[in-house]
Every structure is written in structure tokens, then in C-alpha cells.
């Protein structure tokens with residue numbers, strides 16, 4: 070079983086445009102474990118699937134809580150969810166997956182959340198606080214009214230573990246991300262999640278940090294990259310290692326589309342290189358990696374087939 074049918078027990082208005090949705094087992098049972106940083110796929114009525122990070126304390130096994138920003142100009146998933154998902158509805162969700170895990174043995178953790186990107190970091194803060202870990206959460210938002218979960222953060226804010234930074238819509242008036250991350254002490258791990266401009270600022274500010282100490286999760290493809298991935302790339306060839314079958318990947322079609330058309334089932338979810346559902350191992354060949362989740366080591370043996378492409382020659386897939 071890789072999906073769950075959950076009951077929407079509560080919907081709360083959390084901040085401007087943001088609702089949280091509490092999902093529980095209809096029979097009151099415990100839910101599968103979801104370490105901080107985990108996300109679930111939500112299957113919407115029209116067949117749309119969207120990923121949302123879990124924000125609740127991972128120790129609370131009786132519920133999953135997601136927070137959704139209604140984006141009028143988005144792909145439609147958040148609007149559909151806001152408009153069609155109501156209390157007492159049942160909704161199909163995937164088992165939790167985690168591409169944004171805390172490093173268990175890190176001495177210190179710095180969490181930086183921008184806007185709705187706060188959700189996985191909130192789950193991390195709950196776990197770190199319960200463990201008595203050395204951590205701090207910076208929460209960047211436009212105004213206090215745009216910051217979700219302020220009440221839930223109150224006790225952590227009172228303890229000095231959480232700082233809010235409101236920029237009024239002008240990032241220059243908000244948290245000095247470059248200044249905050251200018252020095253690294255060799256023991257702190259930094260984790261960040263937020264909108265594209267915020268992600269770019271954090272990526273730039275951590276360029277000189279050791280790679281293994283910087284952790285991030287995109288919930289949306291950066292705008293420039295989204296335009297790039299929409300540009301048809303050249304034709305490539307993949308080979309199925311178990312059968313020797315070769316398939317052409319024409320411009321404008323993804324590897325996973327071609328595989329599925331050929332009857333080789335590879336599951337997908339975000340189709341944006343963000344979730345890892347479509348990841349496949351490869352045995353030889355060059356890959357033009359276009360994802361946002363695999364690290365350099367993983368990219369040596371794996372690719373996300375929804376966005377990445379053969380980079381020339383034959384790409385042999387371990388299928």
C-alpha cells in the first residue's frame with residue numbers, strides 16, 4: 070500500500086492566503102512515521118497531484134498537517150485544494166517521503182524559512198526542540214499577517230529559538246541572508262526552503278560553505294529554470310539495460326513520458342524535478358541533470374526522468 074485515505078479533520082486560517090489542513094486516519098489510528106522534512110503527495114479531485122511538506126511535530130503520529138498558500142497565478146493545484154477540500158472530506162495521500170532530512174549528528178542547526186517554505190522547517194524545529202538540540206529558526210515573511218503558525222511558534226519565540234523577519238515586500242528590508250551566512254563555523258548545518266528569490270539568495274550566500282552542511286528544498290522550480298526546461302532539448306537515446314531496447318527521446322518529450330509510452334512504468338508526481346518519485350538508476354552515459362533534489366554523488370548513478378535528459382550518446386538505464 071503506497072497511499073492512504075485520510076480524513077480532513079480541521080482546516081485553519083493561518084495567515085494571508087494560507088490555510089492549514091489537518092489530516093487524520095478515519096479510524097483514529099497512528100499514521101506512518103514522517104521524519105521532519107517529509108512531504109506527502111495530495112491527490113486532488115481532478116487527478117492533479119501536488120506535494121506538500123508536513124509541518125506538524127513528527128512525534129505526533131495521529132495527524133499530518135500541511136499548509137497551503139493559495140496561489141491565484143500558480144498551476145491551479147493550491148487554488149483547487151483551497152476551493153474543494155473541506156472538513157469531513159476524505160483525501161488520498163501518498164506515504165511520506167523525505168528529501169530534506171535533518172543531519173542527526175550535527176552539532177548545530179540553522180533553519181531559514183521564507184513564506185510558505187516554513188512548513189518543513191517547522192517540523193524540524195519541533196523535533197530539534199524536543200531533543201534539546203542547538204538550533205535557531207529564522208522565519209522570513211512579508212508581514213506578521215503573512216506568517217503562518219505564529220501562535221504555535223509562540224513558546225519557541227519566547228525561548229529565543231525563533232526569530233521573525235518581516236520585509237514589507239522588499240527583501241532588502243528583511244533578513245540579511247548574506248550577512249547571516251557569511252561565516253561558517255565548521256559545525257553548523259543550514260537548512261532553507263522558500264520562494265525562488267529567497268532560494269537564490271540563500272544559495273548564493275552559502276556558495277563558500279562545505280556542500281554537505283547546506284540542505285535545501287525547492288517547492289517550486291526557479292522561474293529562469295522553468296523557462297529553460299520548457300525549451301525543447303535535442304533528441305537523445307536511452308537503452309533499457311535488461312532488454313537492450315533503445316528508445317529515442319525526442320525534443321519536448323521527457324524520458325519518463327517515452328518510457329511510459331513504451332509500457333515501462335515509472336511513477337511520477339511533481340514532473341518538475343522536485344520530488345524524486347521518477348528517479349531511476351543509470352549504468353553508463355552522460356546526463357544533463359535538471360532536478361533540484363539529487364546531490365553530486367547521487368547524480369553519478371541516478372537521474373530524475375521527468376526533467377533530466379541524455380547529454381549525448383546512449384544513456385543506459387538500470388531498468
Ligand code: FES
Pocket residue numbers: 336337338339340341342343344345346347348360373374375376
Ligand atoms: S516526478 Fe518529481 S522529480 Fe520527477
